[in-house]
Amino acid sequence: MNTQTPQAAAAVSDSDDLLQDLVHANHILFDEGVLDAFGHVSVRHPDRPDRFLLARNMAPGLVRAEDIIEFELDGTPVDADGRKVYLERFIHGEIYRARPDVMAVVHSHSPSVVPFSAVKSTPLRPMCHMSGFIGEGAPIFEIRDVAGDATDLLIRNAPLGESLAHSLGDNNVVLMRGHGATVTGPTLKQAVYRAVYVEVNARLQADALRLGPVEYLTPGEAKTAMEMIEGQVERPWQLWKQRAQARR
Ligand code: MN
Numbered sequence: 001m002n003t004q005t006p007q008a009a010a011a012v013s014d015s016d017d018l019l020q021d022l023v024h025a026n027h028i029l030f031d032e033g034v035l036d037a038f039g040h041v042s043v044r045h046p047d048r049p050d051r052f053l054l055a056r057n058m059a060p061g062l063v064r065a066e067d068i069i070e071f072e073l074d075g076t077p078v079d080a081d082g083r084k085v086y087l088e089r090f091i092h093g094e095i096y097r098a099r100p101d102v103m104a105v106v107h108s109h110s111p112s113v114v115p116f117s118a119v120k121s122t123p124l125r126p127m128c129h130m131s132g133f134i135g136e137g138a139p140i141f142e143i144r145d146v147a148g149d150a151t152d153l154l155i156r157n158a159p160l161g162e163s164l165a166h167s168l169g170d171n172n173v174v175l176m177r178g179h180g181a182t183v184t185g186p187t188l189k190q191a192v193y194r195a196v197y198v199e200v201n202a203r204l205q206a207d208a209l210r211l212g213p214v215e216y217l218t219p220g221e222a223k224t225a226m227e228m229i230e231g232q233v234e235r236p237w238q239l240w241k242q243r244a245q246a247r248r
Helices: 007-013 016-031 085-099 114-118 129-134 158-168 188-211 219-230 234-244
Strands: 042-043 051-055 068-072 103-110 173-176 180-185
Touching: 016 042, 016 051, 016 068, 016 103, 016 188, 016 234, 042 085, 042 129, 042 188, 051 085, 068 085, 068 103, 068 180, 085 103, 085 158, 085 180, 103 173, 114 173, 114 180, 129 188, 129 219, 158 180, 188 234
Parallel strands: none
Antiparallel strands: 042 051, 042 103, 051 068, 103 180, 173 180
């Protein structure tokens, strides 16, 4: 099935595959329970590192190629043509600006992760070999530190996006207190993998904490395990993609 419009095709020139993969990523993250009607996934433009691709304001499970819009890093849409854009697009642009190594970003309200954003005494840490990308633990972005105690908790402008990117630092995951998480990757497939497995890790960690003190991965184990498992990212991607396609 190819529903791509000439306009969307022009936006990514030779990179039709990446555009299609971004559509698949939207569907996968919905099917795997990471995104629901809210949340979004973007990829840095393959030919223009100062731009990124993100769907128009809509439920991720319904995204098609013609719904993808190109954005400047400051959140300005290049080819929206009157289409409504996501309020929290600044999450993506400001992380791409701060982190040249990041090629894809997932912002979710991943249900098992949200509790770790609100319980600051129990950091989210890697507790199994599938989630080494969490490294030494996910930092928490506290919006009150930069915007006071009466916000809607959303990243609704570029300065808030910049503050979030600062909290992310060199990590792959940043939690957002009372809101959700933002996950980054050096490829779209790795970002999707990480967004799925940060949810799994949070569920497992909460389960483990009920049993007793948890033995977490050391920083060395986290790094080694991450390199091992993410070298095989094609395997879950193909599975999740096929399942997502079969459902549509
Ligand atoms: Mn959000």
